[in-house]
Amino acid sequence: MKGNKLFTFFVILVYVFLCVPLLIIITTAFDSGNIMSFPPKGFSLQWFGKAFHSETFMTTLGISFKVAVLATFIAMIIGIPAAYALSRKNYRGKAVMQSIFLSPIIVPGVVLGFAFFRFLTIKLQLDVFTSLLIGHVIIVIPYIIRVVGSSLENLDFSIEDAAVSLGATKLKAFFLVILPNVTSGVIAAFMLAFINSFNNVPVSLFLTGPGVSTLPISMLSYVEYNYDPTISALSVILMVMTVLIMFVVEKTLGIKNFAK
């Protein structure tokens, strides 16, 4: 199959399709021209300056960061014990429990957003930030369950029995024996949950309000009315973040296991 030049050419074309759009964004971010153009007119960092001096983008970047970190932490506190329980041997209702914990993925994003808006913001009268945070906790729980769950499944639980038989309590065994053995899964889960919360549009769209918005939402509304490389510069900053996250995932979980 390797020798087939046409086949290789086809694969290269598809990868060009996957890579070129983001490369174009990167080049426009460093453009010295006054408007969005390609090929760029020259090199400058003006658009980065503009992005960093925009109060809206910097505030919403901060909020996105805060929401993503907090939501991921809360989801881990709830999700890791659940993932542990779901990875143990069969018991009644295990399959049902599994689908309940993964169910946030099945519901369409905008529907989630709308339902959260009506329940959290309107019915419970929660403030914007709290609603946003709760919405994000729900959407990242499945990532925690799946990634931590899959590293727990590869774990030999007899080490836990050994710890218990040597006098450790169940709780102690969990924190001193189980958790250290799945650290890489926990780190990878954190990273994936973080990036998915950070990038979320459909849920945040309904849960942002006066003064409280996330970066993707403020970028979305900016793009709808403006067309200049400020967004490219912000995109480059986000891409650098993505690369760092991918690097951590590669070092912990291994990028190849991402597929599972």
Added chain:
Amino acid sequence: MKNKSIYLLLIPGLIVIIFFLFAPILMTTLPTFMGENGITVSRYMDFFKDDYFMSILTRTLRIGLITTIICVLLGVPVSFYVAKSNPKIKGLLLAAAIFPLLTDSVVRSFAWMTILGKNGIINTLLVSAHILQEPQKFLYTESAIIVGSVYLFLPLMIISMVGVMDSIDDDLIEAAESLGANKFIAFIKIIFPLSVPGMIVGSVLVFTGTFTAYTTPQLLGGNKNTVLATLLYQKAMTLSDWTQASVLSTVMILITLAVMFGINKFASKLYERGV
């Protein structure tokens, strides 16, 4: 570990999910079936009779279907190539597929705005090469949404199929070739059928993803190419018509579930027949 304590570990998560996910969803969907005289489906009858809604529903389904087909056609050969590459190249190709997947959808749609726009790259290139007299409208069309969606979801298709392709034994292909099949025939007759499970998982992800996507149709489709997700947002937040937004929510949930169960049923039928 005793069962009791296992359930204890699940309880905090269960409470959170039931209270903050199931309750809001049921509060949104159930009232749409309530009329003055008990249960009614009249709101849905109205919905399916309305030409405007139907045109948006069929557009959304059409975009989802075309995107899924393109992703299968591009994704099957590419993921086979990725799976059979040597480890170094394989890692690189997987990373190149995962990177856009972890990049914000606003960024990815914005990239296509700069490519397809009136003063975008394609128009600039074609006009300066004298292929076009004047810039054409590529952006704000249904095709733009499809291109953007393929770009958005092809990585998902590739990633869900590489694992399946990995498990296909190289000897099978060699055997077919030594028995006289050429590479193309070997691919169609052996690789393709064996990769059906991955294709099904990938197709469900791509279809439901495209079907429910908001950002891409909003940025690349413009006002004229409304899809269910953008319509839902308009109804709920711009027009404050919560009843219709709830009807739309229910329709979207039901279609998503129907597609997931439908395709999986179809898949298990295929296995029974031993394909």
